[in-house]
Amino acid sequence: MEFDTIAAISTPMGEGAIAIVRLSGDEAVTIADKIFKSPGGKSLTTKDSHTIHYGHLVDPKTNEVVEEVMLSLMRGPKTFTREDVVEINCHGGLVSVKRVLQLALTNGARLAEPGEFTKRAFLNGRIDLSQAEAVMDLIRAKTDRAMNVALGQMDGKLSRLIGDLRQALLETLAQVEVNIDYPEYDDVEEMTVPVLVEKCTWVKNEIIKLLQTSSQGKILREGLSTVILGRPNVGKSSLLNSLVQENKAIVTDIAGTTRDIIEEYVNVRGVPLRLVDTAGIRETEDIVERIGVERSREALRGADLILFVLNYADELTAEDERLFETIEAMDYIVIVNKTDLPQKIDLARVKELAGDHRIVTTSLLQEEGITELEEAIAALFFEGQIEAGDLTYVSNARHIALLHQAQATVEDAIAAAQDGVPVDMVQIDVTRTWEILGEIIGDTVQESLINQLFSQFCLGK
Numbered sequence: 001m002e003f004d005t006i007a008a009i010s011t012p013m014g015e016g017a018i019a020i021v022r023l024s025g026d027e028a029v030t031i032a033d034k035i036f037k038s039p040g041g042k043s044l045t046t047k048d049s050h051t052i053h054y055g056h057l058v059d060p061k062t063n064e065v066v067e068e069v070m071l072s073l074m075r076g077p078k079t080f081t082r083e084d085v086v087e088i089n090c091h092g093g094l095v096s097v098k099r100v101l102q103l104a105l106t107n108g109a110r111l112a113e114p115g116e117f118t119k120r121a122f123l124n125g126r127i128d129l130s131q132a133e134a135v136m137d138l139i140r141a142k143t144d145r146a147m148n149v150a151l152g153q154m155d156g157k158l159s160r161l162i163g164d165l166r167q168a169l170l171e172t173l174a175q176v177e178v179n180i181d182y183p184e185y186d187d188v189e190e191m192t193v194p195v196l197v198e199k200c201t202w203v204k205n206e207i208i209k210l211l212q213t214s215s216q217g218k219i220l221r222e223g224l225s226t227v228i229l230g231r232p233n234v235g236k237s238s239l240l241n242s243l244v245q246e247n248k249a250i251v252t253d254i255a256g257t258t259r260d261i262i263e264e265y266v267n268v269r270g271v272p273l274r275l276v277d278t279a280g281i282r283e284t285e286d287i288v289e290r291i292g293v294e295r296s297r298e299a300l301r302g303a304d305l306i307l308f309v310l311n312y313a314d315e316l317t318a319e320d321e322r323l324f325e326t327i328e329a330m331d332y333i334v335i336v337n338k339t340d341l342p343q344k345i346d347l348a349r350v351k352e353l354a355g356d357h358r359i360v361t362t363s364l365l366q367e368e369g370i371t372e373l374e375e376a377i378a379a380l381f382f383e384g385q386i387e388a389g390d391l392t393y394v395s396n397a398r399h400i401a402l403l404h405q406a407q408a409t410v411e412d413a414i415a416a417a418q419d420g421v422p423v424d425m426v427q428i429d430v431t432r433t434w435e436i437l438g439e440i441i442g443d444t445v446q447e448s449l450i451n452q453l454f455s456q457f458c459l460g461k
């Protein structure tokens, strides 16, 4: 494909000692050649591919030296975009990077749109759509595990599986063609239906397996949304601090210390948590605190997991019992904190209220019970789950939606075939399933969607 030459800053703005301005397209080398002077004076166009060069950027209009740089020259198709790529490594700092970019733009490059480099890698056929989406996931990954999932997908793990499913569907379609071409042979019809049902059932089961990974996949990507809940002063902020192993939240003995929501990412035994510390829930006259309490209640609504903190050294209150009711239908762990103080809480009553939910006792002050709590969190996440490593995860909402659609259409195909619907009718559902799966890897997908997907990328990627 033929495209114009794009340029963008590919490193964070104003940070770091070195920054990269990247160019990609047919004119990348000629544009770079116009503005780059090596000590030896030789033109870049004479240089070998995949080489790096020291020199200066010089404005061809004014002959002014703009920057001292290292320049990487990579000719397509063995590049990130499959096009000619030039990367200019300049001194970090806002002014320097912007000057370099500006110089490239005034000498024939166009400013890249967000995600346009990766989009070209896709449009030029180096990667498919799910791999391109994984590039973005990789950048956003907040834990090792999330990063590994993204790396696997970038490597084409999901693409290969989708490819296999589509291949199986194509084979059934071929079988159906034979049937349509030779309708006079009854035995062909007799053969077609079982083959169709068998292959489609396999596809259906694989889709179901993939979808089963999706809730874990989403959590790995976005973190398990975990809300720390409880009355004022029970030790919620202390719990956040001990899980993140840093003093992120303010802890005092004054009830009502936390007024607003505090959010932190932590990795508990491989489970990424998006931890939310909330204002202690109580009836209050204080306007600021009341807003905080309201926000705590809101945070609860989107939570995957609640860490419900109770005070060991205090009797259960009506508020505690109400909170048990509020979270009744949710996943929660009860944490009875302050075990270093004399017991006042009725633990039997706590067990009764908690039912099947886990109860952990802690003294956050003395750093006791934290290991048990971490184990309880990990156990909840991995309960009855297969070892995480070798699964192909789907975590992307777009992929999940398409897999649900594909499951529905392939089920229609199976049901129709079993009901004796003519095979050329069943063929329609099979073809549709093949198309829907193709959308995941971007094979059968609309341009508007592609544009929208890449526009969510960051600049320079």
Ligand SMILES: Nc1nc2c(c(=O)[nH]1)N(C=O)[C@@H](CNc1ccc(C(=O)N[C@@H](CCC(=O)O)C(=O)O)cc1)CN2
Residues within 6 Å of the ligand: 020, 077, 078, 079, 080, 087, 126
């Ligand atoms: N300086 C720099 N660092 C970077 C990138 C970059 O673009 N520039 N990347 C950007 O995100 C990542 C590396 N990703 C890359 C992926 C593919 C190819 C590439 O050239 N692929 C070719 C050739 C492979 C080969 O030589 O065998 C290909 O697949 O055909 C390059 C970088 C991370 N680090």
Ligand SMILES: Nc1nc2c(ncn2[C@@H]2O[C@H](COP(=O)(O)OP(=O)(O)OP(=O)(O)O)[C@@H](O)[C@H]2O)c(=O)[nH]1
Residues within 6 Å of the ligand: 230, 231, 232, 233, 234, 235, 236, 237, 238, 239, 250, 251, 252, 253, 254, 255, 256, 257, 258, 259, 278, 279, 280, 281, 337, 338, 339, 340, 341, 362, 363, 364, 365, 366
């Ligand atoms: N004795 C004892 N004190 C603790 C323990 N954990 C926390 N505390 C103390 O309890 C007080 C309240 O702790 P916080 O973590 O601020 O409680 P909170 O639930 O966030 O309180 P609010 O933000 O006001 O809702 C502080 O003085 C803590 O040092 C514990 O295990 N034992």
Ligand SMILES: [Mg+2]
Residues within 6 Å of the ligand: 236, 237, 238, 249, 250, 251, 257, 258, 277, 278, 279, 280
């Ligand atoms: Mg607090």
